[in-house]
Amino acid sequence: MNMTKIHIFDTTLRDGEQVPGCKLNQDQKIVLAKQLESLGVDIIEAGFPISSPGDFESVRAIARTIKDSTVCGLSRAVEKDIEVAAEALKEAVRPRIHTGIGTSENHIKYKFKSTEDKILERIKQSISYAKKFVEDIEFYAEDAGRTRNEFLARACQVAIDAGATVLNIPDTTGYCLPQEYGEKIAYLAANLTGLEHVVISTHCHNDLGLATANSIFGVINGARQIECTINGIGERAGNTSLEECVMTLKQHPELGFETNIRTQLLHTTSQMVSHEMGMIIQPNKAIVGSNAFxxxxxxxxxxxxxxxxxxxxxxxxxxxxxxxxxxxxxxxxxxxxxxxxxxxxxxxxxxxxxxxxxxxxxxxxxxxxxxxxxxxxxxxxxxxxxxxxxx
Structure with missing residues (x-):
């Protein structure tokens, strides 16, 4: 059977670090980044460079250190954010800028006090601007899980036309049911043009305990990148668990997907993240919990x-x-x-x-x-x- 490669995008050092009390210093981030590279992670989201001088320096140090994985820096759809991210990633062998904006009616109305047309214009401007610095641009449509599919497709098409190489479809609030999220990915795959060189990505949160299921349904329906964290750490109830997704795909070869993850390193990596972040792993956590076997x-x-x-x-x-x-x-x-x-x-x-x-x-x-x-x-x-x- 010819297996389709699924890219693993790890955001432990960015989204995972947003857990209260889990702040890492630069040395800790470099240690974990090296471990993630050894694990076989395709893309390491190293941080949010404009958020603080410390995060900027950490992203720059990781970009300087990592050679095999793509190193990614987050930004808002703001020129200054993009400039700072580009500067932090300047020494990366494979740099990626991850930029985007909220697309749901809720975010447009309450967070940005804007309109759909203005949001589309910001998407176009931010991606076009980021493209001046690096070739690999990932667009995130924040709160895509609660965004109307028709408008989400319009936003993603604008991103593709502006030069985005990856489309991140976040279920930011963990709201979607697996079938609903899968249908959202399938809708985009069927209605966007120019996808030949563009990867659709999942980014699911675990507020209803469905992050892993949603990510798998996303892959089944056309996504080729999973955004996740070690031990499923992250905001609120956490992000998609890297180890759960990887082992689900491995245990179900009939689905036809594979990753580059060296699974024998999962337990060690899990323990390292737990130790460095001071975040205890629940004993019944799938794959890496003390009671898993x-x-x-x-x-x-x-x-x-x-x-x-x-x-x-x-x-x-x-x-x-x-x-x-x-x-x-x-x-x-x-x-x-x-x-x-x-x-x-x-x-x-x-x-x-x-x-x-x-x-x-x-x-x-x-x-x-x-x-x-x-x-x-x-x-x-x-x-x-x-x-x-x-x-």
Whole structure:
């Protein structure tokens, strides 16, 4: 099967950093940018250069450092923003300016106090101006999720005609349903001219928990770039999770899409972002959470011990995790206890296991989780525990 390449645009260092308390200094940004490049990210959005002197210097330092990935700087549809972004990106091997404006009726009326025609004129002027500095220009139609498809298409056509190379269709408020967002992308793909050398991009927020689903539906319907963050961090409820999208596409080859992401580095990258930003990863987070490959139910544990694929669709090694975890709780069964004891070098007979399991349940009803200390106690005292059980 010929697979279609999906570009991964990571905005951890820009949109992700907008989380309260997650501000990074320049050194931290460079460390993470290098890791993102190693991960295989196609485009790194390094920051919003005009927002502060520190962000300008960070974008410039990243542009100077990164050689394989495209380095992108955000700007509003304002000439000064664009000039500053271009200056910050001057030393980049592959620079991209990301500029745009709100297109929804809500944004036009309340945020800009403007009209559709004036917004279209600003799109044309800003992209034409940005084109004087770099060739690769990405246009974002902020709040595209709530923008009428007909006007969104007009705005995107103006952007294409002015020289945009990428069209970013953000579901800024996380409002869209997957089918609705997919239909929006399909509408653009069917109604725009000059798309031969232009990439349509998704940029979905997670306010309703639909960011990953919306991004996948966007790709199915014609988008060829996904904008996302490590661990799904970002404003409010977060952005699309890079690891979720990448592994969804990998687990469903029948869709016909692939990425350049080196998935074995996902866990390490996730941990690095969590550490540098001080943002804890929820244990049940898909792909990279501490419980993503952990099993505590006896039925699940027995199945995984016999054959991993009974309850795991991803081999932990694919994302850089050593192995699945068999977590012992009061819900665990004999098979799990025997498995964990064997890991400690303690082989038991069926009768011995029955005795140890009875003692194990006594301990497990008192403690939430049975750890190595308790397991060592059971192993070291198995003879006396069995003798008491056999009486």
């Amino acid at each position: 952990a099993h505590s139910s006896g039925i699940h544990q027995d199945g995984v011990i016999k054959e991993r694929s009974t309850y795991e669709i991803i081999d932990p090694a694919e994302v850089g995790v050593d192995k699945s975890s068999i977590v012992l709780t009061a819900r665990s069964g004999r098979a799990a206890l025997a498995y964990r004891l064997k890991e400690l070098g303690c082989e038991v007979t069926k009768l011995e296991l029955d005795a140890l399991y009875a003692k194990f349940l006594e301990l497990a009803d008192v403690k939430k989780e049975i750890g190595e200390t308790e397991l060592m106690f059971l192993a070291e005292n198995k003879d006396s525990i069995y003798a008491d059980y056999a009486k």
